[in-house]
Amino acid sequence: MYLLEISLESRVIIGISGMVLLFTAFLVVFVVSQRKKLQYHKDLHAMHEEQERILTQQNVLLEQRVEERTAELVFQKNELQKSLQELNSAQSQLIQKEKMASLGELTAGIAHEIQNPLNFVNNFSDVTIELVAELYEELKNNDPEEAMALADSIRESLEKINHHGKRADNIVKGMLEHSKVDTGKKEPTDINKLAAESLKLSYNSICARDSTFTASCQTLFDESLPHIPVVPQAVKRVLINLCNNAFYSVKEKKKVRGESYEPVVSVSTKTDDGHVLIIVSDNGAGIAGKSLQKIFQPFFTTKPTGEGTGLGLSLSYDIIRAHGGELSAESVEGEGAVLTVRLPG
Amino acid sequence: MTKIFQTIFDWSEVWALLIPLVFLFRHKQPALLKPVVVYLWLALALNIFGDIIGELKRALHFPHWLQSNNPLYNLHSLVRFACFSYFFISLPQTHYKTFKKIIAGLFALFFIVDFGFFENFFYFNHLSGNLLSAEAYLLLIYCMLYYLEVLLSEDDTAFKGPVFWVTTGLSIYVVINFFVFLFYVPMITQDMVLTDRMWNAHNTAYIILCIFITRAFYLATPKYVLA
Numbered sequence: 272m273y274l275l276e277i278s279l280e281s282r283v284i285i286g287i288s289g290m291v292l293l294f295t296a297f298l299v300v301f302v303v304s305q306r307k308k309l310q311y312h313k314d315l316h317a318m319h320e321e322q323e324r325i326l327t328q329q330n331v332l333l334e335q336r337v338e339e340r341t342a343e344l345v346f347q348k349n350e351l352q353k354s355l356q357e358l359n360s361a362q363s364q365l366i367q368k369e370k371m372a373s374l375g376e377l378t379a380g381i382a383h384e385i386q387n388p389l390n391f392v393n394n395f396s397d398v399t400i401e402l403v404a405e406l407y408e409e410l411k412n413n414d415p416e417e418a419m420a421l422a423d424s425i426r427e428s429l430e431k432i433n434h435h436g437k438r439a440d441n442i443v444k445g446m447l448e449h450s451k452v453d454t455g456k457k458e459p460t461d462i463n464k465l466a467a468e469s470l471k472l473s474y475n476s477i478c479a480r481d482s483t484f485t486a487s488c489q490t491l492f493d494e495s496l497p498h499i500p501v502v503p504q505a506v507k508r509v510l511i512n513l514c515n516n517a518f519y520s521v522k523e524k525k526k527v528r529g530e531s532y533e534p535v536v537s538v539s540t541k542t543d544d545g546h547v548l549i550i551v552s553d554n555g556a557g558i559a560g561k562s563l564q565k566i567f568q569p570f571f572t573t574k575p576t577g578e579g580t581g582l583g584l585s586l587s588y589d590i591i592r593a594h595g596g597e598l599s600a601e602s603v604e605g606e607g608a609v610l611t612v613r614l615p616g
Numbered sequence: 617m618t619k620i621f622q623t624i625f626d627w628s629e630v631w632a633l634l635i636p637l638v639f640l641f642r643h644k645q646p647a648l649l650k651p652v653v654v655y656l657w658l659a660l661a662l663n664i665f666g667d668i669i670g671e672l673k674r675a676l677h678f679p680h681w682l683q684s685n686n687p688l689y690n691l692h693s694l695v696r697f698a699c700f701s702y703f704f705i706s707l708p709q710t711h712y713k714t715f716k717k718i719i720a721g722l723f724a725l726f727f728i729v730d731f732g733f734f735e736n737f738f739y740f741n742h743l744s745g746n747l748l749s750a751e752a753y754l755l756l757i758y759c760m761l762y763y764l765e766v767l768l769s770e771d772d773t774a775f776k777g778p779v780f781w782v783t784t785g786l787s788i789y790v791v792i793n794f795f796v797f798l799f800y801v802p803m804i805t806q807d808m809v810l811t812d813r814m815w816n817a818h819n820t821a822y823i824i825l826c827i828f829i830t831r832a833f834y835l836a837t838p839k840y841v842l843a
Contacts, residue, residue, distance in 0.1 A: 277746075279802040286798045289753055290791075297760045304768045 362569070369582040383475035384442050391435035399428040457594075459498035460506070462614075463540055466492070466549055469507050470538045473514035477522065486521055489537035496540050499547050499616055501594055506614075509587040509598075513551040513610045514538070516583065519574070520555025520608065527556075542616065546596075549612040558602040566600060626671065628819045629663040632826040639833050646836055648706065652782055652829060655699035662692045684740035690747055697723055697751045700786060704758040707779060711768075712761045719754050726750050742804055748797035752790040759787040778832035785828025792821040 277285070402425045409418040467490060474488055514536065521534030536553045558566060558573070565571045567588040572581035584598075591598040595615045602608035624631075637656055645653055669678065669685040701720045705713070727747065731737045735744050762783045766774040774780055796818045803811045 282798045
């Protein structure tokens with residue numbers, strides 16, 4: 272069976288047509304695909320350009336924000352520096368105020384101390400003037416025995432004037448001694464004497480400000496205490512500060528309790544494991560637990576506004592730490608407080 | 617001398633296949649080239665039978681039903697299309713998958729229609745030029761689709777891979793033989809000498825195909841990327 276007869280001419284036409292058709296289709300498909308590919312690349316390129324443009328825009332924006340933020344931070348830094356300077360300045364002023372307050376208290380104590388011998392000097396000098404006048408009278412009356420008796424009285428009076436004058440002189444000398452510039456040099460110091468003077472000055476100071484105030488001042492000193500190297504003016508300032516606080520506390524309690532309450536402030540010294548302890552205690556209002564944790568912080572005070580800077584104990588703490596010692600506080604609220612200075616021996 | 621060369625040339629359909637097949641003993645091929653390997657073995661068997669019948673039918677006094685090798689060429693055409701069709705459809709390419717399957721379907725339809733209504737598959741006088749031409753044309757479309765995909769994929773390594781060499785060898789073979797097969801039957805009646813020369817062109821193309829397949833096998837080692 273062979274039914275399909277196709278002439279040679281027809282086969283040539285079919286063959287050439289078939290090939291032309293095939294290659295044309297190939298070319299058409301290729302060109303169309305290439306155009307699509309080119310369009311795709313073009314779109315891709317456009318997209319990349321758009322992305323780059325957005326990226327550049329975002330970069331510019333980011334840089335702008337960074338600049339703004341930097342400027343803001345610089346401004347904040349300057350403000351903070353300014354605030355810090357102001358705080359430092361305020362702190363310096365407060366420290367100066369505290370120093371002035373301490374000086375005032377010291378001056379009051381010294382003035383009270385000098386006032387006593389001066390009263391004696393004034394009284395005895397008045398008495399001496401009267402005695403000299405009487406002596407003249409007796410000498411005019413030619414009564415040598417009476418004149419001799421008056422002369423003895425004048426001598427005794429002058430001796431007393433001299434005694435109290437010297438006492439005042441000692442006080443002034445002591446004041447000058449303590450008003451020496453704080454060189455920071457340590458020297459062997461009698462702590463018992465320093466503590467006694469501090470207690471006395473503090474008490475005199477508070478009495479000078481409130482003549483009605485009385486308190487029992489007790490001392491219990493270890494006589495065998497060695498002289499230890501400290502900066503006396505600095506340690507004295509600390510002890511005066513501790514005593515001032517103790518007197519303030521008992522005074523405040525006295526206001527509440529009235530006559531039934533007897534204020535007691537005591538200062539004692541002792542040695543402990545090669546250290547010297549100075550203990551200032553009182554039976555005053557005491558310190559609340561929360562406050563006890565903060566009393567050595569600068570500017571912390573339980574006193575009403577205007578009565579305390581909050582720097583006393585902080586400065587005292589720093590002074591004792593500078594001596595290599597410790598300052599600690601114990602208290603039962605309402606029953607009193609115990610402040611202990613521990614100095615290396 | 618010319619006769620010896622012509623005889624050797626007439627048997628080229630057998631020995632040309634031995635070139636890639638010998639190479640196979642030393643180099644195991646990847647799965648992608650398995651349809652090609654299968655084709656080579658089947659083609660070798662068919663061509664040996666075909667050439668024995670063609671060259672020795674008179675000398676050996678074969679029976680009547682073994683006097684023509686034309687049905688074997690028809691069968692060879694079927695096998696070749698089936699193997700290479702499977703090869704192209706199996707390629708790891710993303711485009712034209714459906715189109716490739718349609719081509720296979722078209723060939724099947726053509727085969728049924730042609731041999732159902734117009735031709736006899738076992739016709740002794742000559743091979744089916746229509747079948748072989750259609751097969752060559754459709755295989756050429758497969759090759760064109762491969763090139764198209766490679767050109768559009770921007771994959772430069774594809775031009776150095778074994779699939780490219782197989783496709784190129786097949787392209788050369790089918791382009792030449794499309795016309796050979798198309799004109800073969802009418803030419804038999806008009807100019808037998810020219811027909812024989814035309815068959816020489818077929819054999820030359822077949823040798824080229826086998827050499828290109830050998831080159832593909834050589835390249836199909838792990839260091840080359842398959843395309």
